Amino acid sequence: MRSLTVGLAQIYPKLGDVRANCELHLQFVEQALAQEVDLLVFPELSLTGYTLQDLVREVAMRPTAEHPAFASLIDASRRLDLVVGFAEIDERGRFFTSAAYLSQGQLAHLHRKVYLPTYALFDEGRYFDLGESVRAFDTRFGRFGILICEDFWHASPPYLSWLDGADVMIFTSASPGRGLGHAGKLGSSRFVETVNQAYAALFGAYVIHVNRCGFEDGLNFWGGSTVFSPDGDLIVQAPYFEEALIVTQLDLNQIRRTRTRLPLLRDERPEVTLRELQRILSEKP
Secondary structure (H helix, E strand, O other), X not given: OOEEEEEEEEOOOOOOOHHHHHHHHHHHHHHHHHOOOOEEEOOOOOOOOOOOHHHHHHHOEOOOOXXXXXXXXXXXXOOOEEEEEEEEEOOOOOEEEEEEEEEOOEEEEXXXXXXXXXXXXXXXXXXXXXXXXXXXXXXXXXXXXXXXXXXXXXXXXXXXXXXXXXXXXXXXXXXXXXXXXXXXXXXXXXXXXXXXXXXHHHHOOEEEEEEOEEXXXXXXXXXXXXXXXXXXXXXXXXXXXOOEEEEEEEEOHHHHHHHHHXXXXXXXXXXXXXXXXXXXXXXXX
16 A cells, blocks of 8 residues: 555543543544545544543553443544554553554554653653653554654654654654744744654654644643655644644655665664664763
């Protein structure tokens, strides 16, 4: 399959109300199906809301059909692929900020957020455990990678995902608006858009970013979801601050054309990176 119709589900979830958020997801699924979407991507913690704090224990779930919300979404994934965000509890009672890729009635991939911001207005490390892996995975459309918010503010997770074969990178976030002084943009939105464009161009990959919108506990989430091409061009952008479903089609052949013109992946030397990382870690005081 050499084209992919993607839907960016830029939603405004209700804090702690999994049932209402699941219904919202299913409404967007129906809208996406009407537009023949192949893959519908929701933002970080889309099923639970972001500023959970002590609510984590009440809303955390496992991504199986035993949970009513996931039963509905797994069933919906028989008609189109889905990426959904949620607070996960594992078999040992640990909590993670997670994203699930659902396809053809199955959980195809689970990513647990590796980097938890615990500074300024963020307090994630107090409530969640750290994810421990970055893995690409195969889909019926090709090989993908998923990262969550702070994960792609660090250089290593996108790099690892790229080396592991990801041709399409899915970034989800619950990024609040911060910083003024840039014409027409918040500081936070300008930073994220610049980073996403850079990854697309450096890795010759599609970068799909879905950010939530709305207000929560004094925070204003800016939306502005985007797709950048393997050449680093902006393909589509959702409006700032508003709930929206944005649909666009990706030409997957563009990945090969870009990498033929600029063979950075072919010429990458991960063994040098590994050797130098080992040296740096060994010399670290």
